[in-house]
Amino acid sequence: xxxxxxxxxxxxxxxxxxxxxxxxxxxxxxxxxxxxxxxxxxxxxxxxxxxxxxxxxxxxxxxxxxxxxxxxxxxxxxxxxxxxxxxxxxxxxxxxxxxxxxxxxxxxxxxxxxxxxxxxxxxxxxxxxxxxxxxxxxxxxxxxxxxxxxxxxxxxxxxxxxxxxxxxxxxxxxxxxxxxxxxxxxxxxxxxxxxxxxxxxxxxxxxxxxxxxxxxxxxxxxxxxxxxxxxxxxxxxxxxxxxxxxxxxxxxxxxxxxxxxxxxxxxxxxxxxxxxxxxxxxxxxxxxxxxxxxxxxxxxxxxx
Amino acid sequence: xxxxxxxxxxxxxxxxxxxxxxxxxxxxxxxxxxxxxxxxxxxxxxxxxxxxxxxxxxxxxxxxxxxxxxxxxxxxxxxxxxxxxxxxxxxxxxxxxxxxxxxxxxxxxxxxxxxxxxxxxxxxxxxxxxxxxxxxxxxxxxxxxxxxxx
Numbered sequence: 001x002x003x004x005x006x007x008x009x010x011x012x013x014x015x016x017x018x019x020x021x022x023x024x025x026x027x028x029x030x031x032x033x034x035x036x037x038x039x040x041x042x043x044x045x046x047x048x049x050x051x052x053x054x055x056x057x058x059x060x061x062x063x064x065x066x067x068x069x070x071x072x073x074x075x076x077x078x079x080x081x082x083x084x085x086x087x088x089x090x091x092x093x094x095x096x097x098x099x100x101x102x103x104x105x106x107x108x109x110x111x112x113x114x115x116x117x118x119x120x121x122x123x124x125x126x127x128x129x130x131x132x133x134x135x136x137x138x139x140x141x142x143x144x145x146x147x148x149x150x151x152x153x154x155x156x157x158x159x160x161x162x163x164x165x166x167x168x169x170x171x172x173x174x175x176x177x178x179x180x181x182x183x184x185x186x187x188x189x190x191x192x193x194x195x196x197x198x199x200x201x202x203x204x205x206x207x208x209x210x211x212x213x214x215x216x217x218x219x220x221x222x223x224x225x226x227x228x229x230x231x232x233x234x235x236x237x238x239x240x241x242x243x244x245x246x247x248x249x250x251x252x253x254x255x256x257x258x259x260x261x262x263x264x265x266x267x268x269x270x271x272x273x274x275x276x277x278x279x280x281x282x283x284x285x286x287x288x289x290x291x292x293x294x295x296x297x298x299x300x301x302x303x304x
Numbered sequence: 305x306x307x308x309x310x311x312x313x314x315x316x317x318x319x320x321x322x323x324x325x326x327x328x329x330x331x332x333x334x335x336x337x338x339x340x341x342x343x344x345x346x347x348x349x350x351x352x353x354x355x356x357x358x359x360x361x362x363x364x365x366x367x368x369x370x371x372x373x374x375x376x377x378x379x380x381x382x383x384x385x386x387x388x389x390x391x392x393x394x395x396x397x398x399x400x401x402x403x404x405x406x407x408x409x410x411x412x413x414x415x416x417x418x419x420x421x422x423x424x425x426x427x428x429x430x431x432x433x434x435x436x437x438x439x440x441x442x443x444x445x446x447x448x449x450x451x452x453x454x
Contacts, residue, residue, distance in 0.1 A: 043367070043389065043390055043391055043392045043393070044335070044392055044428070044429055044430070044433065045335060045338060045339050045342065045391035045392045045395065046389065046391060046392075048335060048336065048339050048391070049339065049342075049388075049391050059430075061429075061430035061432065061433065062427070062428065062429070062430050098389060140332075
């Protein structure tokens, strides 16, 4: 059962306003049949310190990632997870989290790989909910188990593997775009890691040739909500030169901030066919014989 | 350094006790215990809170975590601070602050480096995050060595 969308005028300019809900809307609709709220954070214990009433926790490390192979869980695993969380295939799922909804966007992107139709983000995440003095509870939510169907993942539409990126570089340059959402220092190659994430270092530094540098945070306002369409257009269409019809791939280090940017490009700005390269720099920066550029310019794809 | 031909020494009582507490629980109860530890992390003594330059940043942790080790009369005192939005990291820091309390420098250096992996938390927290705790322990040991070097 799908819950009505948030018709807030704040979202009116977006290509797919039905992918966002406001804190007001969520507060009013908590407990509505067919609505499941999911919290997805960087810190695995944050949910336990307090969460939105009725929310269930889904952790990217322990729930969504395969423990052995660097990949996401398969259809059977996803069905088992969602059944245990009490989520049905036709439920409206609203995801929120810490860190400007990085991990919430990542979880939403993974839900999208499995074709869960109605999945939305809470604009502003935990930060906005707290800033507005809205309540958290500590009781763990238990929902009655459901029978979520086994649906195999479809990686073809919104996920790019390393070979897809290599093939992408072979496209006519007027028809392709690469967006690197990391910090300027990582883009230029000054650093192999972001300041707070030394675990995700690589053997080489720099960026994928032709990538535009658009650090992910440019898409959000001070309070963690997404900027409005005109500002986003200035950043991505004017600034980074993205055009409708381009084949676009976004990447960062492990694909969670680029899933945030994927959300912006796909659901807010309406670009079609945008893919998230989740291998991202932790793969590319240590891969043998892939082209790399250092410095502040996008650089050219080497002729093969 | 301990002689590898000798059987492993038992853990000091506090560290062993903490490990046993975790292992006695089911997976999700272990997370709650980690949260309790997080909530027990004491505030930094004023002299360190006012002197952030004395603190060492634990770079391996995803959230800002700072430690300072004092060695007084051969007894090690570990101080650590982490923001409230990082309860996992606070929990790790708190386990070490409590577990190492009252130990001598030698006892701290003898704590096995893989202690964080023996708490039964890797499934609930993930091996990548546990590395943050290993880093906390490693840097604590390094500060102990520096402060006891003749």
